[in-house]
Amino acid sequence: MTGADVRDLDPGDGRSATPSVDRVPVWRPTTSRPAAGSAAGEPPWGQLAADWAEVAEHLHEGVVLCGPDGSVRHVSPVARRLLPEAVVGGRLAAVEQLTSHESYLRHHGRRLRLRQVPLSAGRSCWYVEDVSEDEKRAEELAAERSRSAFLTTVGDKLGNPMHPDRAAAAVVRLAVPTLAEVAVLVTAPRSGRARWWRARQDADGTPAVDRGVLAAAQLPPAIADSLRGSAAHTVDWLVEQAVDAGWLPGGSAADVAARLVPLPGRDEPAGVLLVARGAGGWYAEHDVDLVRAFAARAGAALTTALLYREQTEVADMLQASLLPVAPAPAPGVQWGTAYRPAQAGLRIGGDFYGSHRLPDGGSVFFLGDVSGKGVEAAVFTGQLRQCLHALHRVEQQPARLLRLLNDTLLETTLAHGQGRFATMVLGVARPHRDGGLGLTLAGGGHLPPLVLRASGEVEQLPLNGMLIGVVPDPRIGQVSTRLAPGETCLLYSDGVTEARGGRWGEELLGTDRLVQALGGCHRMPAPALAERIEQVTCDWLAQREHDDIAVLALRAAGGGRPQRHLHAVPGATGSDSARTTAQ
Amino acid sequence: MTAATQDTSLEAAYPDYLHCLAEADEHSAIEVAHRLLDGGVAADRVLLDLVAPAQAEVGERWARNEWSVAQEHAATHISERVVAAVAAYVDVRPTRARIVVACMDGEWHALPARLVAEVLRLRGWDVTFLGASVPAAHLVSYLHRYDAYAVALASALPMRLPHAHRMIEACRRSDVPVLVGGRGFGVDGRWARRLGVPWAPSAPAAADLFDDERALRAVPPADLVHLADDEYASLVSRRGELIDSALAELARRFPAVRDHSPAQLDATVSDLGYIVDFLAAALYVDDGSLFTEFIEWLATILGSREVPVATMDASLEHYGRLLHDFPRAVGHLQRGRAVLAVANRQAA
Numbered sequence: 001m002t003g004a005d006v007r008d009l010d011p012g013d014g015r016s017a018t019p020s021v022d023r024v025p026v027w028r029p030t031t032s033r034p035a036a037g038s039a040a041g042e043p044p045w046g047q048l049a050a051d052w053a054e055v056a057e058h059l060h061e062g063v064v065l066c067g068p069d070g071s072v073r074h075v076s077p078v079a080r081r082l083l084p085e086a087v088v089g090g091r092l093a094a095v096e097q098l099t100s101h102e103s104y105l106r107h108h109g110r111r112l113r114l115r116q117v118p119l120s121a122g123r124s125c126w127y128v129e130d131v132s133e134d135e136k137r138a139e140e141l142a143a144e145r146s147r148s149a150f151l152t153t154v155g156d157k158l159g160n161p162m163h164p165d166r167a168a169a170a171v172v173r174l175a176v177p178t179l180a181e182v183a184v185l186v187t188a189p190r191s192g193r194a195r196w197w198r199a200r201q202d203a204d205g206t207p208a209v210d211r212g213v214l215a216a217a218q219l220p221p222a223i224a225d226s227l228r229g230s231a232a233h234t235v236d237w238l239v240e241q242a243v244d245a246g247w248l249p250g251g252s253a254a255d256v257a258a259r260l261v262p263l264p265g266r267d268e269p270a271g272v273l274l275v276a277r278g279a280g281g282w283y284a285e286h287d288v289d290l291v292r293a294f295a296a297r298a299g300a301a302l303t304t305a306l307l308y309r310e311q312t313e314v315a316d317m318l319q320a321s322l323l324p325v326a327p328a329p330a331p332g333v334q335w336g337t338a339y340r341p342a343q344a345g346l347r348i349g350g351d352f353y354g355s356h357r358l359p360d361g362g363s364v365f366f367l368g369d370v371s372g373k374g375v376e377a378a379v380f381t382g383q384l385r386q387c388l389h390a391l392h393r394v395e396q397q398p399a400r401l402l403r404l405l406n407d408t409l410l411e412t413t414l415a416h417g418q419g420r421f422a423t424m425v426l427g428v429a430r431p432h433r434d435g436g437l438g439l440t441l442a443g444g445g446h447l448p449p450l451v452l453r454a455s456g457e458v459e460q461l462p463l464n465g466m467l468i469g470v471v472p473d474p475r476i477g478q479v480s481t482r483l484a485p486g487e488t489c490l491l492y493s494d495g496v497t498e499a500r501g502g503r504w505g506e507e508l509l510g511t512d513r514l515v516q517a518l519g520g521c522h523r524m525p526a527p528a529l530a531e532r533i534e535q536v537t538c539d540w541l542a543q544r545e546h547d548d549i550a551v552l553a554l555r556a557a558g559g560g561r562p563q564r565h566l567h568a569v570p571g572a573t574g575s576d577s578a579r580t581t582a583q
Numbered sequence: 584m585t586a587a588t589q590d591t592s593l594e595a596a597y598p599d600y601l602h603c604l605a606e607a608d609e610h611s612a613i614e615v616a617h618r619l620l621d622g623g624v625a626a627d628r629v630l631l632d633l634v635a636p637a638q639a640e641v642g643e644r645w646a647r648n649e650w651s652v653a654q655e656h657a658a659t660h661i662s663e664r665v666v667a668a669v670a671a672y673v674d675v676r677p678t679r680a681r682i683v684v685a686c687m688d689g690e691w692h693a694l695p696a697r698l699v700a701e702v703l704r705l706r707g708w709d710v711t712f713l714g715a716s717v718p719a720a721h722l723v724s725y726l727h728r729y730d731a732y733a734v735a736l737a738s739a740l741p742m743r744l745p746h747a748h749r750m751i752e753a754c755r756r757s758d759v760p761v762l763v764g765g766r767g768f769g770v771d772g773r774w775a776r777r778l779g780v781p782w783a784p785s786a787p788a789a790a791d792l793f794d795d796e797r798a799l800r801a802v803p804p805a806d807l808v809h810l811a812d813d814e815y816a817s818l819v820s821r822r823g824e825l826i827d828s829a830l831a832e833l834a835r836r837f838p839a840v841r842d843h844s845p846a847q848l849d850a851t852v853s854d855l856g857y858i859v860d861f862l863a864a865a866l867y868v869d870d871g872s873l874f875t876e877f878i879e880w881l882a883t884i885l886g887s888r889e890v891p892v893a894t895m896d897a898s899l900e901h902y903g904r905l906l907h908d909f910p911r912a913v914g915h916l917q918r919g920r921a922v923l924a925v926a927n928r929q930a931a
Contacts, residue, residue, distance in 0.1 A: 160756040165730040170758045206797060312728045344718030503830075503852055504823045516846050521653040523607055528660035531715070532652075535691045538716060542856075543688060543746070 053077065061127040064092060068122030082112055082128050092126065104131070111135045147290050150178050154294055158301035167305040169209050171263075171273070171298040172199035176207035179291050180275035183207075184247045185263075186223050187271040187302070189216040194227070198247055220245050226262050226272040242274055250278070257282045261291050263299030270302040322348045322378040324550070327355035330363040332431030336526030336553035338534035342373055342495075342546055350377030351493045351550035354385055356392050361431060364392050364401070367491035367552040368424025368446060368468075377548075380420045383412065388426075398426050398442035399478045402468065406444070406476075409469035421469040425449055425491050435485035435558030443477035444468040447497065450515070451481060452488040452522040452529070458515045461489075485558030488526055490518075495549035496533060501540035509540045526555040592622055593632050601637050604658040612661050613668045626673040627705050630666060630698050631786060638662050638694050648887040662694055670701050677709035680732035682793060683759075685713040685722050687738035687747055687767070695765060696737035702786035703735070703793065719750045726757045733760045733793060735783075738767030741774065741877065742860040745815070745867045748778050748805070760799040762792055769873075777868045779805035809869040814909045818863045825905060826855045832901045833894055840894070855898055857881070862902070862915055871915045878919040882926035892927050896920055 056063070062079025064086050066072055075086045086092055102115040111132045117125050154174050162170065168185050175183035176199040186196045194214050199207040219227070220241035239256045242248050248256060258276040262269035273295050277283070283291070327335040341349030350373055355365035366388060370380045387408050388401075395401045402424070413420055425448075427441035441449060443463035451459045465477035483489060492514075499509040517536040521529055530551040537549055596615050603612035619629050641658045644650040650658075684700040686693050693715035700712040711729070713722065726734070734754045738747050744767065754761045764783045768775040772782030779802050783789035792798060810816075818825075830852065833840045843851060857877075865874035878899075882892055903916040 157758065160758075161727055162757050163727055163730040166726075166758045202797075206801065208797075308727060312724075316728060343720075345720035345724040347721065347724075502849075503826045503856075512845070513849065520651050521656070524653050524657045525607070525609070525660045528656045531660075531691070532656050535716070538689065538691075 061129045064126040064128065065119075066092065066124050066126065073123070079126075079128050082110065082130055083107070143286075147286075150290070151293055151297070154297050158297050161308055162301065162305050164302065164305040164309050167301045168195070168197045168271070169211070171302065172197045173207045173209050174298075175199060175273065175275060175294065177201050177205060179287075179294060181278055181281065182248055182274075182276045184242070184274040184276075185271050185298075186214075186219065186227065186274070188227055188265065188268060189219075192216045194219055194223075196247075200249060214245070222260055223272055223274070226260050227269055229262060229268050238274070239276065242276060247274070248276060248278075255279050259283050259288060259291055261295040263295050263302055265299055265303050266307075270299050270306065273298065319346075319348050319378075322382045324351075324353050327353070327365060327552070327554075328357050328363065330355070330357055330429070330431075331361060332435065332437060332557055333363060333429055334526040334555040334557040336528070336530035336551070336555070338530040338549065338551040340495075340534060340538070340546075340549040342548050346374065346378075348375070348378035349373065349548035350381060351495065351548035352381035352385060353491070353550055353552040354388070356389065358392070358396055358428070362396075363429050364388075364396065364398070364426065365429060365491075365552065365554060366424055366426040367493065367550060368422050368426075368444070369493045369495075369548065369550070370422040371420055373548070380422070384409065384422060396428060398428050398440050399476045402426050402442045402444050402465075402476050403473070406468045406474055407472065410472060413469055421467045423447075423467055425463065427489075427491075429554060431556075432482075435556060436487075437483040437554070437556040438480070439483060439489060440480045441478065443479075444474070447492060447494060447511075450490040450492075450518065451483070452490065452518060454484050454487055454522060456520060456522050458518050460511070460515075483554075483556040485556050486522070488522070488524075488529060488553055488555040490529070490533070491552040492533060493548060493550040495547035496537045496551065499537045499541050499546055499549070500544060501542055505542070505544050509537060513540070526553040529553045529555075592619060593624060593628065596633060597637065600633055601640060604637060604641060604661055605654075607654075607657040607661060609661045609664050612665050616665050616669055617672065620669065620672050626669050627702050627787075629669055630701055634662050634665055634669075635695070635698055646884060646887065659692075659694055663697060666694070666697050666701055670704065673705060675705055675707065677704070678707040679709060681709040681711060681729065682733050682735060683711045683713060683722070683725065683729075683731045684735045685717040685737070686715045687736060687740070687743050687750065688716055688718050689743050689746070690738050690740060690765075690767070691715045692739050693737075695739070696735070699735055699737065699764065699786040699789050703790055706790050708732075708790075708793065719746075719753055722750065723753050723757060726754060726759050731759050732796075733762060733799060735789060735793075736761055736763045737765045738763070739765045740767045741769070741873050742857065742864045743767060744774055744778070744864045744873075748867075751778065751780050760796070762789055762799065764789055769870075774868045774870065774873065776803075777806055777870070779803055807867070807869075809911070810867070812911065814911050815863055815866040817909065818859065818866060818906070818912060822856070822859050822863075825859055825902060826852060828905060829855050829898050829901050833897060836897055837894055851894075854881070854895075858895075858898060858902065862912060865915050866911055869911070871918050874915040875918050875922045878922050879926060882923055886926070892923055896923050896927075899923065 056076045056078065059076070059078060062082050063074070063076040064072060064079045064083065065074040070091055072086055072088050072090050072092060075083070075088060079086060083092070102113070105112045105114055110130050113129045113131045115127050117127065119125055157170055157174060158167065168187060172183045172185050181201045182198065184196055184198045186194050188194070192215060194216050195211065196214060197209060197211045199209045202208050216224070222238050222241050238260055239248070239258045242258060256276055256278050258274060261273050261275070263271045263273055265271075273291070275291055324337070324339055326337065335355070337353060339351065339353075341347055341351070343349065350370045351368070352370070353365075353367040355363050357363055368384070370377050370384065372380070384405070387405055391401060391404050391408065395404050409422070422444070423446040424444045425441055425446045426444070427439055430438045432438055441461065441463055443465035445465055445467040448463040449461045451461060453459055461479050461481060463477045463479045466474035468474065497509055497511050497514055500506055501509060514533070514536070517532070521532060524532065530553045533551045534549060596619055600612060600615045603615060616629055616633065619633065620626060638659065641650065641655055645652065645655045682703055684696050684703070686696050697712060700710045704710045711731075713725065722734070736747065736750065747763065747767065751761045751763070762781050762783055763775050768782050772784065775782030781792060781799060781802055783792050833851070840851065861874055861877040865871055881895065885892060885895065899916050899920045903913055906912045906916070
């Protein structure tokens, strides 16, 4: 940067520089006699000229003065070092082709900045400066910026929860091309098998990812050591091992540089990353630092993903046991269900439904809602369903079965001090010879079921009763009805009628709107009907938060060909005009 | 000439099949499909050349007010049963990676997505169909739990585009590429391009796109710089206020509105809400055609139900007044009114 720097770069030359004092008139062309500078009142030009050589030595810029014909008239010491071919009387061939007034030139391994300034009488002056250091710093800054930009991208991509396989694929994909031409990630072996992911740079520069599995015993020794956390940072025969494993394209170890970095895990490494560059590529210290920084982030992502998977595996098993089970197929009954828990990510909630076949060909079915939300509520629904599963074998009369369930729950909740309760409708359906269904329903404080009659009318069954699991010997409502072929009975939870929507999201859907929405739907198959209720509710909610939503529809399917029978149902012309009301 | 024979049998089966849908006759509909498969017609042709066009016809009949919502639902249910029967008949063993097919949250027309799922299954993909109206949280937790090669997301509702965008971003954060389809992204997929997500016009096109992972991942970024003007965000936050005000205006100008039954009032509120939602979506992707296409469609629907468009025009006019300092919204509303005037003249 400075003249001194230039001198350092060119040792010996600075000392030998002998500025030509004779040429100094250049600096004051009007002064023909430099020695006369001592005249009173005039600046001490002679003294300045004498000092000039020493002063010029420390300027950042060198100076080359050219005459009107372009020939060099003066070369300052710094300029002489930077442009050694510039000699007095010669021409500045090296810079003559430069057209602009300020330009850069790579010259004798240095980067020079030159600017040409026109002087009087057609002469011109070139100022030349060595900016190699600037350039080096700019390059270093750019490199540092690109490294931190790379790590930011990596953080963005790997900072999100992912499936472990996705995380592994993302790690190798991100490593190419910045860190490697080929990147291989080997994850810690699980039950004797280690999986690997590899990204290779394609012809167009984008990474292509593939993967495979190796028996833990067949892992290259360097990889196996590193996975145990006991590897040296540089391994001489690493490339050969990678070639043997079939990971490097071309199958040759020549000219390939590779590094192996463990990905930190919870205890032992979560995996190891092999990065390789072919044909003259190599890993400088800052490259290795970058690979390590990358590996730290990749390790964290992989560890999180594995941890998440372990937990979701457990959660999934538990969830599966708590999810409502599709009703058991039963002769003469077409089931339809809809289930939408409040917490979509959790998939389970406090609403439940189900059915069991009875030995006499009938079915016991139920739908209910327990107090509370989320996991706790779901666990309670599980207990409740287990109870019913056992109890329906000893008691099939709905009201008595519900009372039995109440006593059992009361005992359990007292024992555990849980204080949980449920509302539910429980019924028994028995097929009739004509294709209809006989229904007996018992109510435990739940919303009364609706019946879609063949006429298109929607009827609300008069069913009430008290909460289940609160008091001994509760009042249980009971009602019996008959479904003609094609008629449907609908059980639903309060997540439907208490869905909040409307203009401001505060209005309840309510039974009237539900009944209205069911108008003209009496010909619908039970699954379509259940879905329609779910849809009407969700449309009303317009993506707002909601309580658990559950619907159980059972339709008298009639004989073998219910649809043919349905066709003869009077008034079933299928129009929106049929107006319906709740009783 | 096998192909020709198959064509004929498909063509011959189509009216039969449509009849089965009209009669809500599940068994006969499945029989029609089975006969074709027995006759050697490829499963994907049964799905795409029989089930799909019939379902499109069902939608048309609803739009023309020839069929009730209930009939549409019943027919759709039967189509779904037929798709399941075709899938069971072929029973392809998956040989490729998993693809998750889902409908946008709020999208209840699951059949088109189901058809895509089955066509992908026929091509050997291990397909998981998550069904209608899948909440974003459910989809994302599914992706965390089970690795997926890609997600196919269906939406027929342009007003759900802002939500679709969020859902797409959520999938991508799990490093799973997304492909979208359905009219909700524009007939030519132009709104998908705006959101920076690949789009497929048909099930076979989707299957072809899934074959090329690089094309799936190499998508230009979303082009949503216009959101900086905050018109979208402000409109969304003023939704309730806008609907309230428009309802009061309608009651003032049209005495009949004051005598609406609760159900009619709900319908009016929901129509006023749709207008705001479509306007918001048009602002989100900065494309006025999204709004004018919706106005055209709504005019057709209301026209077939003999609802006068005067109230709709009054609503657009009123929204325009309330949103006077939102230049983009005002422009969309003006063009919407122009479209409405044309539709009105054609109807007259």
